[in-house]
Amino acid sequence: MLNWRNCLLIRHRFKMKNFVISAWACILSLLFMDAVFAQKVAFDSKADTVYISGKIGQLNAPQQLWIYMGDEKWDSIPVKDGVFSYQKVTKLPAYGAIMVKYKPYYEGVAGHTNFFGDMDLKSLFFEAGRTTIHSPNDSLKGHAIIKGSAIQQQHEDWLTKRRAISSRQRAIALRFDKATPEQLQSEDFLVAYENEMRAVEQSLDSLLRAEVKQHPHSLVTQIAFFEYMRTQEGSLDSTKALAIFELFTPLFKESAVGKNIRESIAAIGKPQEVVRTPEVGEQAPEFTQMDLNDRPITLEQFKGQYVLLDFWASWCLPCRKVNPELVGVYQQFKDQNFTVLGISLDDDKAKWKKAIEDDKLTWWQVSDLQGWGNAVAKSYGIQAIPQNFLVDPSGKIVGKNLSIAELHATLTKLSN
Template identity: 35%
Template sequence: MTKAFYFLAAVLLGNAVAAQQPFTLTGNVSKVKDPVSKVYLSYYADGESHRDSTEVKNGTFTFKGTLNEAILGNLMVRIKDSAGTGLRPYNMRRDGYGIFLQPGKLSISSVDSFSNATVKGSAAHTAYLKLKAMNKELDDKAAELNKKYGEYSRAKDEAGMKQIEKEFDALEAQMNANYKKYITENTQSPIALYALNRYAGYDINAADVEPIFLLLPEATRNSSGGKDMAEKIDKAKKTGIGVIAMDFTQNDTLGNPVTLSSFRGKYLLIDFWASWCGPCRRENPNVVAAYQKYHAKGFDILGVSLDQPNAKEKWMKAIHDDNLTWTQVSDLKYWKNEVAVQYGIQAIPQNFLLDPEGKIIGKNLRGEELQQKLAEIFK
């Protein structure tokens, strides 16, 4: 599946500001048709998630904080239901709004619904709207595909899901062309790093992304977001095709340490997954089929789970339910799994196919791609 479809919670960072500086965001929702009871603000900065909330008083609200660069945040409102006794179910397109925050005084005014709003005081947000306009038609198509994929998924229509995935691939290529065009033509933009993160995706091609990154001003590359991107590129270089996979040791389900290099001499698939990951669980039958067909010929799998703390039972149950009979390891640290961090894993499922010497010869092989690759190896 494409990186666009699995885009879950990317680090969406902008240009540099020398140091932490205050920002104030004031909002006016007095013209929103339905009564707004509370507003929530969330954003990711300096390696941490930030969440805040405030009550609406006389149709207005205020958030305050500090930033050292422009950051894409998300505003969400809760609307009272028609009876006025509870809250209406949240609708992302109606009750949410993406806003580029930056140091200084910002304001947002909603017109008739919360998502129909005007922002002032943020040059980064103005640039963000221009970029969104470039991709509006594609974003609308992506929303339609997401809806269809959900319908096929609920109906367990595998053929329909695969067709949607192919359409996502084509759509992603068009989006990436737009992001690349924007970055190369707007290297000084306060959202250049945001666009580069979207272009790079979760499975970064260092040879492609690094030259574009180096086009950005030195101040941008030295910002918090720039250093984060440089680190991602460095990890991508260490996990590229033809590179010897970095060794690691992590405990299996019984608490016994397992070292990657102990699998030398076999073709090995390092499979990053988790019990809570729907796409991972849907891919597992294909991985099981590959293991059963080629294990006796010299193929093995090492599962690395990103299951959450205190969730060992769920991890074990998924292993049993999905018939994953190969070695499984995890430190149950969720996205901070030490091996996942070492390999720069930002989304799952992801995998790396190694040859008997430990060299990476394939990445993110799923479905028919995995079967075809193994068929070539073991013909």
């Protein structure tokens, strides 16, 4: 029988921001976390002077150069023919960024109020002393050379090592995205996918562990660890996270930020109650849920016929790829005392409705639009989708997690 549990990885891995969101989005998510965290990461910072200078192509007005040093304020830097210089007394070390604005920003001026529109951004770690930035063109992408900051060099080294892992993950994700419906119903394919993804996750764990062990007091590793926690949210292994956290210096662990992070690990990694999944031979749990027109639909009303409870969602790629074949089975057996009841784990009604229309799903559909908090899904112990239960006319479960071929064979046998 197909191990649908493997599909749970899709939900987790495709949400792993450290692998799949853009670099800018990742930088922004860390730069603009609340002020409390900004103070935490710089818990031992001291006021000092940082000097920044360099040349970025032939950058000139109306293009702008902005800099942020973790102090909740962006400063505009004068730039002419690409040349700029800037100095500031602030708490160091600090995490921030430098940004080229191709469309200038002017507060309150119509057409120029989108601060993060049409820009190029690079994250930076600042420390006391001089740092230079040089780029051959009017961009910070790829070609910018940063010198003079040891902590920035550590950051660049960390990004290089992490990119190697993220490249592996993207390659795996691309292969999965191109998978055929047959592959998505193959246990061998899904097990191989799970094993590859686990290997990537283990590589990231090992990389971060080694980084913290080598730099237990560094702001770079503190930021890297916080990013790791954010991207693992919902699937964080609290035991692993705590083991990595314990590698930081006692000073950091006992600071206010350290104590808050320890509490966050416990909160994010808190085990959730797992409801037992009903087995073949048991009565299917009764339920009531609303359809697209907000009418209550109950399992009881399907008594007297075979019904396939199909747990799916508009965002679930394997579900959508299998839907055309399920439509074929439904069309073949719908007049032989068989139907399907779709139970969606969507949280957006418009997307749910569009998926039903696009995939031509003409059977009953219900959802409470609570995503993974769907009440029916929880009562059936659903931890992954797609997943299904075949219920007989008496309400007893006679099949579970059936592939399309298995469903077809079962219905053929029942119809004879």
